[in-house]
Amino acid sequence: MTGSIPSDFKPSSVRAEGVALSRGGRTLVRALSFSAQAGDALVITGPNGSGKTTLLRAIGGFIQPDAGSITVKPDAPARIAWLGHADGLKPAETVGDALRFWAGLNGVAPSAVEPVMRRMAVAHLAKRPCGTLSAGQRRRTALARLALSNCGLWILDEPTAPLDARSRARLSDLVSGFRAAGGAVIATTHADLDWPDERRLDLTKASASARTPQMSAE
Secondary structure, three states: OOOOOOOOOOOOOEEEEEEEEEEEEOEEEEEEEEEEEOEEEEEEOOOOOOHHHHHHHHHHOOOOOOOEEEEEEOOOOEEEEOOOOOOOOOOOOHHHHHHHHHHHHHHOOOHHHHHHHHOOHHHOOOOHHHHHHEEEEEHHHHHHHHHHOOOOOOEEEOOOOOOOOHHHHHHHHHHHHHHOOEEEEEEOOOOOOOOOOOHHHHHHHHHHHOOOOOOOOO
């Protein structure tokens, strides 16, 4: 279902080649290569401290890799929608006002806001200040903001953390619609997202593989 997602964005792609990342002087990721194209869902897994959020920040253009390259087309960060652990909502602003603001900022028609709010089950909260919402309600509002971003690439850091089963299903449906419209999603998770045709990248295995010498036949 794509009807409630603005879809006049330019499709995005991501390519990482030989990427190394560190934090606090400790190497987290080395010699990492992967790609994501329009319509893909790339799910990044690994334990705490394995570099998942650091990798997302590098894809988003917030930090530079220690080595290697990450190429985002169109150029990052202009057409990337980011959702981290914080939901990016002003406490005093109502849900409706926040989403109308983001829609206008991204060139999305005002008529798109109400269908997106219904899709994420926040329409009944339209007049509620964001500061009075529960964690799950805030996250659903933030996901509605994402759907109104008009960006071809979504980067999500633990998007399901505060969501119950029904809300996780709504997110899955939202992601499926976005991908069907040509969007790409890169997400980190500790839980199973079970998105159709998702591709998985385990940072622990990837880093271990990079450290293992390759044997050649003689």
